[in-house]
Amino acid sequence: MLARLMRWMLLAESALGAALGYWLVSSNDWSLWTVPLLAALLPFAAVLPGHLAATLLSRARNEPAALWWRALAGETWATILVFVLRQPWSRHAPTLSGERGNPARVAVLLVHGYMCNHRIWDEMAAVLRRQGHTVLAIDLEPVFAPIDDYAPLIEAAVQALCAHTGQAQVALVGHSMGGLAIRAWMRAHGTERVARVLTLGTPHVGTKLAQASSTPNGRQMRWHSTWLAELATSEAAQSYRLIHVALTPQDNIVFPQRAQVLDGVTPTVFEGLGHVQLALDPGVAQWVQDHLADITPTP
Secondary structure, X not given: OHHHHHHHHHHHHXXXXXXXXXXXXXXXXXXXXXXXXXXXXXXXXXOHHHXXXXXXXXXXXXXXXXXXXXXXXXXXXXXXXXHHHHHHHOXXXXXXXXXXXXXXXXXXXXXXXXXXXXXXXXXXXXHHHHOOOOEEEEOXXXXXXXXXXXXXXHHHHHHHHHHXXXXXXXXXXXXXXXXXXXXXXXXXXXXXXXXXXXXXXXXXXXXXXXXHOOOHHHHHOEOOOHHHHXXXXXXXHHHHOOEEEEEOOOOOOOOOOOOOOOOOOOOEEOOOOOOHHHHOOHHHHHHHHHHHXXXXXXX
């Protein structure tokens, strides 16, 4: 669903670029190359205004400017890579496809965030598979559903991983809203099958960027939302002992950045990265590997 929506958006932007190029050629005597050039470039350029506005709005003034500039550069490329070059071109739902990793490595479920699909995990999944993990990256759809509605999808994926590998537990890695979806799933289905949970850039206490959101899941991620407060109140204490949190002070989507913590959970801070970069960065991938390396799978 999301990939199809993104493809239509890119097509519309390309058509708009071609129309603009045709107008420039016909009324201003520009070269005919203007038409295909603008048709090709506008889909890339269209993602930048919102990205730059969010980056400016989210900047924490007490953080080093050099790290903000570094994150701006890296996140700009990450945004183009994920939202233009990857996610729109996903045509099939992810499956295990007969894959079975090293039985000595815990199986891993990757859960993406808001307005994303499983393609954001391309780097992470490849790294974990090379380490011998059986990996499944799922799609959370409908795109704009309440977060609790994703719990059955995660439950089905956990069941599939356990059946496929013969392991009794899995590790779950969530990016952004994906971390909240995992917490909602644990609230609904318990923690018996959870070996570990790692969250990357998750708005555990909400983000101010979502204040204007009108979608059900967007409203739930507002800063100090009622849903987030109820989620925290309803969680069992032992669930937090399973969770490890990674955040970046340069997060351009989830802010205030350093506030995104859980009671009793000390976060790991990655400097100079943007929000999408947390799912792509080799250093973050190594952090995930390190947290999975000491898990002994249970049959």
